[in-house]
Amino acid sequence: xxxxxxxxxxxxxxxxxxxxxxxxxxxxxxxxxxxxxxxxxxxxxxxxxxxxxxxxxxxxxxxxxxxxxxxxxxxx
Numbered sequence: 001x002x003x004x005x006x007x008x009x010x011x012x013x014x015x016x017x018x019x020x021x022x023x024x025x026x027x028x029x030x031x032x033x034x035x036x037x038x039x040x041x042x043x044x045x046x047x048x049x050x051x052x053x054x055x056x057x058x059x060x061x062x063x064x065x066x067x068x069x070x071x072x073x074x075x076x
Contacts, residue, residue, distance in 0.1 A: 003029065003061055011063050014038065015050055031057035045070055 003011060010029035017024050018038050026036040033056030041049040041062070048065040 003063070008063070011050075011052060011061075012065075014052070015063065015065075028052075028054040028056060028059055030054065030059045033057065 007029045014026050014029060014036060015038065018026060025034050026038055027034055028036045029052070031054060033054055035055065036059075037051075037053040037055075039051040039053075041051055043049065045067060047067055050063045050065075052059060052061050052063065054060075
């Protein structure tokens with residue numbers, strides 16, 4: 001079962017929180033249980049992949065965030 005639109009929105013907020021604070025305790029986007037496991041499985045520069053796992057509700061989902069193509073040259 002994939003993430004609903006609201007769960008995906010919460011998952012993206014959890015990912016942003018982890019990027020801002022690597023030691024933050026994360027809440028599950030589905031059940032709200034503290035202690036969400038978040039693993040970065042990214043293949044940069046092409047995409048970001050995050051594995052979310054929750055012991056409270058059994059959530060085991062991967063979030064895929066495609067990244068834009070590399071920019072050639074600098075900004076003028």
